[in-house]
Amino acid sequence: EDQVTQSPEALRLQEGESSSLNCSYTVSGLRGLFWYRQDPGKGPEFLFTLYSAGEEKEKERLKATLTKKESFLHITAPKPEDSATYLCAVQAGTASKLTFGTGTRLQVTL
Amino acid sequence: ETGVTQTPRHLVMGMTNKKSLKCEQHLGHNAMYWYKQSAKKPLELMFVYSLEERVENNSVPSRFSPECPNSSHLFLHLHTLQPEDSALYLCASSQGNNEQFFGPGTRLTVL
Numbered sequence: 703e704d705q706v707t708q709s710p711e712a713l714r715l716q717e718g719e720s721s722s723l724n725c726s727y728t729v730s731g732l733r734g735l736f737w738y739r740q741d742p743g744k745g746p747e748f749l750f751t752l753y754s755a756g757e758e759k760e761k762e763r764l765k766a767t768l769t770k771k772e773s774f775l776h777i778t779a780p781k782p783e784d785s786a787t788y789l790c791a792v793q794a795g796t797a798s799k800l801t802f803g804t805g806t807r808l809q810v811t812l
Numbered sequence: 813e814t815g816v817t818q819t820p821r822h823l824v825m826g827m828t829n830k831k832s833l834k835c836e837q838h839l840g841h842n843a844m845y846w847y848k849q850s851a852k853k854p855l856e857l858m859f860v861y862s863l864e865e866r867v868e869n870n871s872v873p874s875r876f877s878p879e880c881p882n883s884s885h886l887f888l889h890l891h892t893l894q895p896e897d898s899a900l901y902l903c904a905s906s907q908g909n910n911e912q913f914f915g916p917g918t919r920l921t922v923l
Contacts, residue, residue, distance in 0.1 A: 736911060744917070745904075746914045748914075798867075
């Protein structure tokens with residue numbers, strides 16, 4: 703059974719204080735790993751897809767990386783508007799199903 | 813309208829009511845999904861409609877019934893719900909097995 707574990711559960715940073723969120727996964731035949739951002743009361747917003755170990759993708763202050771066992775979402779010099787819950791999900795084989803982790807709740811303060 | 817839309821955004825219903833949630837995608841995708849999101853739990857896939865085929869999570873109770881009349885519209889019919897069914901219900905769409913795009917969700921409260 704596919705499993706996704708995200709850590710930490712919650713993270714509080716000061717503005718400008720860089721950090722990383724972790725997503726560890728166990729899956730048979732990884733097809734893709736997805737990162738989403740979710741604001742309170744809203745649906746998840748797609749950020750990145752990573753397909754193979756060593757792949758990296760960037761968007762503004764966010765950078766996602768992938769190894770054979772885990773993915774990291776690096777946040778460089780965060781701002782208060784980066785506060786949200788960040789979700790990681792994996793897709794295996796030819797199925798469309800996504801298996802999600804429980805997310806990391808990020809709070810960035812001034 | 814753009815992206816994925818859901819109505820209603822909020823719904824309060826009694827255990828004996830029957831209601832329906834509606835989802836519409838404006839992205840030209842060929843697959844649609846229903847997810848349930850409860851506090852402190854991961855998003856749980858309930859149903860998938862892909863190229864007019866239906867795939868379902870066998871753990872979903874029969875009081876939830878999906879309907880997909882075409883590739884742009886998806887419904888979730890609700891009847892005889894329980895208080896533990898209170899959650900955020902999210903609709904998503906994708907082109908094949910590519911990334912899924914989510915709607916804003918329907919916050920459901922069952923009294």
